[in-house]
Amino acid sequence: MKSHASTLLAEVRTFRQNHPDVRYVDLIALDIPGHFYGKRYPVEMLEKVAAGGPLKLPQNAVLLGTQGGLFKIGDYCFNDGDPDANRRLVPGTLKPVSWESQPLGQMLITSDGTEAPIEFEPREVLAKVLERLHHKGIHPVVAFELEFYLFDRKLDNGLPQYARDPLSNDADDQPNLHIERLSRFSQVLDDMAQTAKDQGIDITVITAELGPGQFEINFGHLDDGLRAADWAALFCRSTRGVALKHGYRASFMAKPYLQFPGSGMHVHVSLYDGAGNNLLAAHQQQPLRHAVAGCLELLPHCMPIFSPNHNAFRRLGGTVNAATRASWGFEDRDACVRIPESDPRNLRIEHRLASADANPYLVLAAILAGLEHGLEAKREPITPLNEDRTSGADFPLEMLDAVRAMQHHPVVRDKLGAEFVDVYCENKRQDHLAFQQEINAREYRWFL
CATH class of the missing domain: 3.10.20.70 (Glutamine synthetase, N-terminal domain)
Structure with a gap:
């Protein structure tokens, strides 16, 4: 001490x-x-x-x-x-x-x-999951990827406005993946990356995403799951601050535009034993299949974590690469659980369902709980999307249904802690009900 x-x-x-x-x-x-x-x-x-x-x-x-x-x-x-x-x-x-x-x-x-420790504190929930895995000789290596939008600093009657291209001063209102957008917004993006590095965060790849003013930042792989989630949380804080300094708003809101892609939190996870061997790659990758099956089994019962608010559910299935069913596939970005092409040493899953505004500690805890459950249950997963484009299992697409599916599921309560599950589900239920306690202009327009 x-x-x-x-x-x-x-x-x-x-x-x-x-x-x-x-x-x-x-x-x-x-x-x-x-x-x-x-x-x-x-x-x-x-x-x-x-x-x-x-x-x-x-x-x-x-x-x-x-x-x-x-x-x-x-x-x-x-x-x-x-x-x-x-x-x-x-x-x-x-x-x-x-x-x-x-x-x-x-x-x-x-x-x-x-x-x-506070049983329902997000970092404590993840710490308990990691400690349990370590006692079982399982050592995760984790990397987060976060998508976000840049908006103009000024709102228009409370609504976001497209970010202004600093070179032309025109609104960046065209969806595209052009590399030139990184150059046009380089001043603010470079500052975001450098500020994150000053916070001790390992920033790697920066991508211009499909939505107007949308970008993605990748972080380095870490063998410390708590620190990996720390990085994701701290990056959101610093990025919002840097954006304001440059005259923008940065938002990790899941679905700011109905007509454009939402912003996701993608999490890469591989599992190693104490000797550094990739557990997912053993026995012709059979543990990988079991881990995938566990992830997909728990996914419908962890939706309040992956989609933590009303807006996050809007992101699912609306446009590019956001599934409405629990699915998996090799090199398939339409799947909730994607298996990127890699050598056996780096074999991993990429969990793609969570929204960018989800709590990174809880997202990682839920993913690891699914992997752990799969390795224990040793079940075969459903057919991958590569073999059947209709493959998948239903999951809730509305918050109150999602809370009901999560709160009493025995495996989720066991893996994440019963006290946490009860507190979290009631928090989400109350938040959702509070959100409904406002009559907006559309409601008057429809029913007045």
């Missing part, structure tokens, strides 16, 4: 030496909807925390709805006295913030690894 504290203390002191103008550090964690919450600490107080001092935040901050309000969930929020819960600093995540108007730092905090 002393060694851990001394490492953190050295990190904080080095940061202060390298950034003497930084007076405050944001201590942040991801809540259930995927938003950051936390506190802004004077940097000298951060030294005390790093040395072993207490760090407490309200436990129920994790339960905030999409709009920041609290819902009554069991005895949480209104019958529990709103207790504090211990958090700890995540080593290696203290970095400068370059997109704010004043010098600032930020650092991740978490309840996992504390004396009493």
Whole structure:
């Protein structure tokens, strides 16, 4: 414990030496909807925390709805006295913030690894899944890919406007995959990539996607699943900040335009044993087939995680490469679970169903739970799309149906934790109902 504290203390002191103008550090964690919450600490107080001092935040901050309000969930929020819960600093995540108007730092905090972790905290849910896999001799290697849209900074009566091409000042309103779009938006994209690298994130490939103002960023493969999800979460935060600095809005909203492709979160996962052998490639790839079968079996029961809000369900099946059924295939981007072409050493699955605004900790936890279940059950998957374009299993396409499918599924409750599943499903149910409590202009137009 002393060694851990001394490492953190050295990190904080080095940061202060390298950034003497930084007076405050944001201590942040991801809540259930995927938003950051936390506190802004004077940097000298951060030294005390790093040395072993207490760090407490309200436990129920994790339960905030999409709009920041609290819902009554069991005895949480209104019958529990709103207790504090211990958090700890995540080593290696203290970095400068370059997109704010004043010098600032930020650092991740978490309840996992504390004396009493919060069972429904997203990072803790993933930590438990990874710990269980490690005890079984299974070591995941993970890489995220995130799609997002750039919009003009100014909204038009609350509606997004196309990003302006910085060279022509025309709206980037044409869907295309042209490489020239990377050049035209290079100033903001380069800043996003460099800022992410300054946060310790390994940015690799940048792609201009099909939608107008839509791009994709790929991250490097990591043998630390928690850090891989940290990267995805931190990238969303920094990218929004950098976009505003350049006069844009960056959004990971799943389906901002009905007529254009939505934005997805693609997750590549391979599994290795302690000796570094790819478990999916053994025995003529039979474990791969079992893992795929497990993913597809649990997929319909994890839809509130993969599509965490009303808008995310709009993305499914509407346009390019977004399935409406649980399916798989080799080198097939229409499949929910794609097997990219690779050598046996790098054999992996690519899970393509989650929306870009999903919680990365929970998405990875659900994927790993499916892989684990498949390896245990040893069932054969359904026919791949390569052999039958109609192959697939139905999954819910509406939030309340999805919540019902998730809440009482025994394998999901066992793999992700019954307390988490109950809390998460009620959070999503309440969020969905709150979303319905507004009459919009279309409703008056139709029924007035």
